[in-house]
Structure formats: structure tokens, C-alpha cells
Amino acid sequence: MNYFKFFEKFILKAIKRVAQDSEVFIDLAMHSFSVERPKDPKHGDISTNVAMILAKQFKMKPIDLAELIVPELVSSKYIVEANLAGPGFINIQISTKFWKERLRDILLINTKFGNSNIGSGRKINVEYVSANPTGPMHVGHGRGAVVGDVLSKVLEKSGFEVTKEYYINDAGNQVNILAHSVYFRYCELNGKSMGVIPEEYYQGSYLIDLAEELQKRDGNRWLDLTQEEWLPPIQGFAIKSMMQLISKDLNSLGVFPDVFRSEKEIIQTGMVDAVMSTLADQNLIYEGTLDPPKGRENQDWESNPQTLFLSTKYGDDIDRAIKKTDGSWTYFASDMAYHLDKYQRGFNRMINIWGFDHGGYVKRMTAAVSALTRGDAMLDVKLCQLVNLIRDGQQIKMSKRSGTFLTLGEVIREVGRDAFRFFMLTRKNDAPLDFDLTKVLEESKDNPVYYIQYSHARGKSVLRRASEIFDDSKLVPEMLAEVELDLLDDPLEINLIKIMASWPRVLEDTANSHEPHRIAYFLIDMASAFHNLWTKGARQAAQLRFISIENEELTMARLAMVQSYLIVVASALEVMGITPLNEMR
RNA sequence: GGCCCCGUAGCUCAGCUGGAUAGAGCAUUGGAUUUCUAAUCCAAGGGUCGCAGGUUCGAAUCCUGCCGGGGUCGCCA
Structure with missing residues (x-):
């Protein structure tokens, strides 16, 4: 039982009686008074501003109204004292009897104490992590995973039907580069002279491991084929392996998504095309040119016409590109289809947990959701700030090249799942978080x-x-x-x-x-x-x-x-x- | 230049969606040990809530404009 709500209802009844006695009609649907715990315990257990909020409707001074309410409140067996203070607050002292009953509640309801039905069984989708399957996760992903996972559990306890979801970005350029990077290592392993690995390729040694696995499985059968022949299977292999790696780390964190949704699948089943033609029917898509951003150097800028989504109609700052010049869909386009997909699966409440660097993406996505669902669904995007790793008071500089890259898996193995999870929630999600590997394991009240x-x-x-x-x-x-x-x-x-x-x-x-x-x-x-x-x-x-x-x-x-x-x-x-x-x- | 986030005690941060005299931990200083685990607890000092306006009974909280820090800015995801 949320005792604030309990007393709010009680106060509401008291108000009704006062209104009746004074023959005043009040609009209780509009009530927005507060029932909260005062900072100063001298002001009682709960305090309400109801007299100040409703004074106008009663055409009375707040204090005079409060004086009428107080006797009504004291009639409750759970209220030992109510008095007015300051500009019209009513301070209420709750009886110890009431607190003892809560203690009994806890003992009888046990760990279900606190469960509520504010969700009334409505479906809600929590999309989190969604790390690209191109390498191991870092602690930043871990933060998003914990935030999303704990939020999901809270929502479940609150009566929502929650689906935890991971969106696999297995289409587009980055996974192409992944395939090329693996193939490069694979060729090296098979004795082909490849020279220095190109800068744009993924450099991590985990890809050498992957190439070894591939060789073990398939020998050298991919070696002398054309790119058209080797790329799709090797890409599939690489993505699958990366997702296994990612899942393993998530599991060791205690995170188990219910659904893994593939971007590639969404594109291949034609959902993007379908969504775009629907939007075109609504005149939300047009050919146009975007202005180059001001205030920074863009020597390479070419003002080309492109296919744009009219996101400004839904609160975005500029319209957004949905097609690349090669004719394929942008990430945004497939993400729109993905969000419509969620909606069609019955979610009109969606929460996305993203990294902070995706902040510029929020407006277009919420715009897209309102356009696609005609305002029926709401999307809340939570951005997680950076996690700074610290050891012995020194920040660990993360650099993939210099090899000082600590993966999420390594950090969890070092500090343990429980400590990691707790520390990820010691800051609100939009504040940067210092994660001190030494302090986490310290055995003191600082921890x-x-x-x-x-x-x-x-x-x-x-x-x-x-x-x-x-x-x-x-x-x-x-x-x-x-x-x-x-x-x-x-x-x-x-x-x-x-x-x-x-x-x-x-x-x-x-x-x-x-x-x-x-x-x-x-x-x-x-x-x-x-x-x-x-x-x-x-x-x-x-x-x-x-x-x-x-x-x-x-x-x-x-x-x-x-x-x-x-x-x-x-x-x-x-x-x-x-x-x-x-x-x- | 546009947009988003942040600015609160010496340090790291809370602040319950507008409430009363702005809180906690660390650090500093001074205390508590015949124990159900001192890996803990108590007390004290410490503040123009970045600045300036506005909204109202009332602003750290909402609005506007500045200052400072971070992020981001067509066809990466």
C-alpha cells in the first residue's frame, strides 16, 4: 500500500464533506494537491497543500479553509493530530497504530509488498543495450543494460506487462566492415600476405580469435572466392558469434532480454518499404535538400536532393534523410519500421535506453513514433551518460589501439555482478558516472x-x-x-x-x-x-x-x-x- | 551556429515532477568498543542552489536570455 495515496483519498473525502457543508461545488477531477512527507519531521508525517490549492474554488482564504478541513481529518483513527502551519499547510501526525499495521503488511505480503497495479496490465516495451554486433561491449553498454533491466523489473512489479528487447543492428555498413575485418584476419591466418590492416577495419584481437574459429570450422574454403560469395556467409558467421559474445556478457550481468529483433529481418521482410509508402500516402515524405550545418567546417558538403521525412511537423528541428545516395535505407528509416513493428505487436508505450551520444537522435525518433501511430503511442528515451573507469584514483583511458580497452565482461569478472549493478544506479542516468574499480570492492561504509x-x-x-x-x-x-x-x-x-x-x-x-x-x-x-x-x-x-x-x-x-x-x-x-x-x- | 544534457557545501552527488529553515556521503574536528559482526554509529563546522529577469501565495525545481562544461549535427549505427 502506498500510504500517501491512502491519505490522499482520505483527505479528498474530507474535502467533499466540507464542500457539502458549505454548499460549494468543487471540481475534484482537477485536484492536483500534494500529499508528501515534509523535510522537517516537526511538521508531522505527511503534509498537504490542499487548502492552498482549493482556496480559490471555495472563495476562502487558505487558512480559513484549512480550519474547516482539520476537524474532518482528526476523525480518522489513523490521524492523531492535524494542524495548520505556514501559509496554509495542513500537517498530519499519523498514529503509531497505522505504522504497526504496515509492519504487519510487510510480514504477510512479504516480497510482494510494494507491488501495485498502476500499469493495469498494459504492455510496455523496454529496448536497451542494442550494442552493435561488431565487438565486445564496454561498461557504457553495461550501464544501459542495468538501467533497462532494473526499470523493467520495477514496471513488472507495478503491474505492467513488460517485454525486454534488444535490437540487433545487423544491417548496413558497420557489419559489412565487420565481415571484411574478419575476412582479412582469416586470409592472414591462411598465409595470404595482406599488408597492414586498413584503418577503417575493426582492429581488435577478438577478430583474430573469430577468424581462427572460422578456419577451424571451414578450413580454407572461403579463400579464393569472390566477395559476393564469401561476404554473406562470413558476415552471418561473424554477427552470430558476436551476438553470442554479447549475450554471454549480458547473462553474466544477470540480463536476459525477452526478444532479440533483427534489423536485417525487418528490412528483408519489406517492412521498411511498407512504412515508407504509408508515410508517402500521408505526404510526410518528399525530395528536398538540407542546409549544411552552420558554424563548423564542411568543405565536403554537397547540396544534393535527397528523400526526407517531414519530422519538423512533429517537433523535430529539421527534416531527416531516409535514403542514402546508393538507394538503400538509412538507419533511421529501418528504425522507424522497427518502432512501428513494436506498435503493431501491441506496445503503445515504449522506453528506449540509449547512449548519450545518440541524444541528437531523440527528437526524430519521437517524431517518427507520433507520425507512425498517429499519436497513439508514446516513446520515452532515456539517455545514459558516460562511465569513467577509475583505478587507484586514476582514470583509465580507453583506447582500442593501445590495448587499454577494458570490456564489460572483464570488468564484471573483476568486481562481480552485484557490485557492478549497484554502482550503475548510484547516479541518475543522465549524469556521468565515475566507476572506481578499487572502491567498488572496498569493505567500508564508503561503499x-x-x-x-x-x-x-x-x-x-x-x-x-x-x-x-x-x-x-x-x-x-x-x-x-x-x-x-x-x-x-x-x-x-x-x-x-x-x-x-x-x-x-x-x-x-x-x-x-x-x-x-x-x-x-x-x-x-x-x-x-x-x-x-x-x-x-x-x-x-x-x-x-x-x-x-x-x-x-x-x-x-x-x-x-x-x-x-x-x-x-x-x-x-x-x-x-x-x-x-x-x-x- | 542549431539542438540535447549538466552547473547545488572544499570534493562526489541527492533533492520525492512547485512547498516551509536546501540534504547525504567523503574530507576536517571531537566522541562511542565488557557486541545480536566497530566492515558500524553520534556530534560540530561548512551554501549568493552558475548569473539576470519572468510566472505566483511560494522557485534549486517551470519559462526566457546570458555565462561555463559535455555531447551531437546529410547518405555511421
Whole structure:
């Protein structure tokens, strides 16, 4: 249960009663008041600006309206106090009874606590990574993979029917170069003198490995053929191998796309042609010339007429080319077809996770989606900023030539899946991220992964200790849900419970904003509240220790809280794709 | 030159889609160890939220214009 929504509904009812009493008609469909947690705890648990927002409709001063609302609120058994403050805020103190009930919710609903139905079963497509199958992925791809994967899990928990999708760019120039690069290495292996590898070819040694594999499989049968003969099969072989490599790395990250969609297939089945003729029917395609970009050197610019899509009609800055001079479709053209393909598969909500260098591409794609679906589908593009790799305080300069290129697979093998996933979400996606290979494995509170895992291990350790004293059957969540919880009354305890109770809200906000980093920050907050309590009990106030032999009732209440904590941490970690640790040794 | 993103404490960054006295970690200083794991905790100092206007009861948040940093700019994907 999202408790903010719960009280929002309650406030709404109170408003209705006040409106009735004062014979005012108010338009509640338009309500947009806030119900939030004030920064200052002195202002209560929740605070609403409803009186300020609706004052005009009531033709009253905010404060006068608030005074009418307050008595209505206090009638709830869950509200112990409501008072007005400042220019017309209503600050509400929620009863401890309410928080104790949330604790029971957690114990009974377990890891499904926080699940909601805001998606109401609607389909949504999350396209992520989509790295070109021309080489191994780097950490930047890993960031996109984690962002997309965690977002997908959040959306699933929020009642959407999610499809995780990877678009394979297996058509066009880059995969041609790939084929040539492999063939070059293949010829070298077979003793043909090839000279220096051309600069535009992919240089990486992984292609030598690939060529060796090819030779092992086929011997020298491709050697003396024409390009027309060798290119298609070798290209197919190379793409397939690269995709295996990429999938393997994704899997080791815990990322498993549901669908791999091939660009080549989309082109070959004629979807692009079909889409373009539809657009032509709508007069959205024309022959024209583009102006050269201003302010930079373009000595090679030739103003040729070309086939353009009228993306300016849908908010783009200029119209965009859809055909190359050789007559083939541009990447944009096939990407339009691909997005229509998604729409036709039933997705009118799409999220794309892209690298930051594709920022200039967003407007034309959202324009294309509105044109192709006549405004029925919406596309949200999330751009992930660069990841800077750092070791021992020094930035690792990535250069494919000098061989200081660290692939995603290598980094995951070094730091582990869980740490990598967590750190990828310690920044919002559009901020650059420093990834420090040394710090990630550091065992201290500077390292949020350890901080959180340690708190979980501590909780587990309490339960292990408890099971030496009590019967195990008493310690399972369902049984702990039955214990008397009123004995939990320390501010630190209530604070922890409040944070745990806000988990559903965090999930909802994340699902609505498409910002998975919020989960990471929530976990840090919650772990901090737990450590506070722990340390205080262990050192400053022995009466706060979770287990006190002489008071079984109190101990059971606290074990219920610890068990709840473990449940919420575990489910937040689960969403992040991270395995909670039971002990740190 | 056009477009997109960023600018918040000495450093790295949050800031709940417009709320009250702007937060956290690191660093600095001073404290807590007969423990359910000190791999933790507590306290203190530290700010013209890049600048200037605008919108309104109210702006770090929305709009406009500058300044600074990054990205990107026809037939690469």
C-alpha cells in the first residue's frame, strides 16, 4: 500500500464533506494537491497543500479553509493530530497504530509488498543495450543494460506487462566492415600476405580469435572466392558469434532480454518499404535538400536532393534523410519500421535506453513514433551518460589501439555482478558516472554495496541468534505478524518502520518517472536507519538491543521489525538484480 | 551556429515532477568498543542552489536570455 495515496483519498473525502457543508461545488477531477512527507519531521508525517490549492474554488482564504478541513481529518483513527502551519499547510501526525499495521503488511505480503497495479496490465516495451554486433561491449553498454533491466523489473512489479528487447543492428555498413575485418584476419591466418590492416577495419584481437574459429570450422574454403560469395556467409558467421559474445556478457550481468529483433529481418521482410509508402500516402515524405550545418567546417558538403521525412511537423528541428545516395535505407528509416513493428505487436508505450551520444537522435525518433501511430503511442528515451573507469584514483583511458580497452565482461569478472549493478544506479542516468574499480570492492561504509549488504547480514545474524533461543517456527514472518507490536516506540524504531512503509511509494515513483536510481538511494537511506538502531542498541542504550532475554514480548516485536527489514531490503535488492548476503565473513 | 544534457557545501552527488529553515556521503574536528559482526554509529563546522529577469501565495525545481562544461549535427549505427 502506498500510504500517501491512502491519505490522499482520505483527505479528498474530507474535502467533499466540507464542500457539502458549505454548499460549494468543487471540481475534484482537477485536484492536483500534494500529499508528501515534509523535510522537517516537526511538521508531522505527511503534509498537504490542499487548502492552498482549493482556496480559490471555495472563495476562502487558505487558512480559513484549512480550519474547516482539520476537524474532518482528526476523525480518522489513523490521524492523531492535524494542524495548520505556514501559509496554509495542513500537517498530519499519523498514529503509531497505522505504522504497526504496515509492519504487519510487510510480514504477510512479504516480497510482494510494494507491488501495485498502476500499469493495469498494459504492455510496455523496454529496448536497451542494442550494442552493435561488431565487438565486445564496454561498461557504457553495461550501464544501459542495468538501467533497462532494473526499470523493467520495477514496471513488472507495478503491474505492467513488460517485454525486454534488444535490437540487433545487423544491417548496413558497420557489419559489412565487420565481415571484411574478419575476412582479412582469416586470409592472414591462411598465409595470404595482406599488408597492414586498413584503418577503417575493426582492429581488435577478438577478430583474430573469430577468424581462427572460422578456419577451424571451414578450413580454407572461403579463400579464393569472390566477395559476393564469401561476404554473406562470413558476415552471418561473424554477427552470430558476436551476438553470442554479447549475450554471454549480458547473462553474466544477470540480463536476459525477452526478444532479440533483427534489423536485417525487418528490412528483408519489406517492412521498411511498407512504412515508407504509408508515410508517402500521408505526404510526410518528399525530395528536398538540407542546409549544411552552420558554424563548423564542411568543405565536403554537397547540396544534393535527397528523400526526407517531414519530422519538423512533429517537433523535430529539421527534416531527416531516409535514403542514402546508393538507394538503400538509412538507419533511421529501418528504425522507424522497427518502432512501428513494436506498435503493431501491441506496445503503445515504449522506453528506449540509449547512449548519450545518440541524444541528437531523440527528437526524430519521437517524431517518427507520433507520425507512425498517429499519436497513439508514446516513446520515452532515456539517455545514459558516460562511465569513467577509475583505478587507484586514476582514470583509465580507453583506447582500442593501445590495448587499454577494458570490456564489460572483464570488468564484471573483476568486481562481480552485484557490485557492478549497484554502482550503475548510484547516479541518475543522465549524469556521468565515475566507476572506481578499487572502491567498488572496498569493505567500508564508503561503499554503499557493502553498507547495505552488511546491514542485511546483521539482520540475519540477529535472527540466527534468536533461533538459538526461540523455536524457529515462531520466527517466520507469518507468525511474527501476530505478535504485539505496540512495544516498539523508540523514535529510531518508528523511523525505520516509516522508511520501510514508504517502499511502495518509491516503487511507484520509479515506475512513473522511469528513474531506477531511486531504488539505490532508498536502500542507502533504509540501511542507514537500520545501522543507527543497531549501534544505539549495541552501545548507547542496551534496552534497544533487539534481543533481550528477560522480555520475550518486546523481543518478539523487535524480531518482527528485523524480519520486515530483511524482507524489504531483499525485495529492493531483488529489483536491482542483486543477491542479498546472509553473512559477510 | 542549431539542438540535447549538466552547473547545488572544499570534493562526489541527492533533492520525492512547485512547498516551509536546501540534504547525504567523503574530507576536517571531537566522541562511542565488557557486541545480536566497530566492515558500524553520534556530534560540530561548512551554501549568493552558475548569473539576470519572468510566472505566483511560494522557485534549486517551470519559462526566457546570458555565462561555463559535455555531447551531437546529410547518405555511421
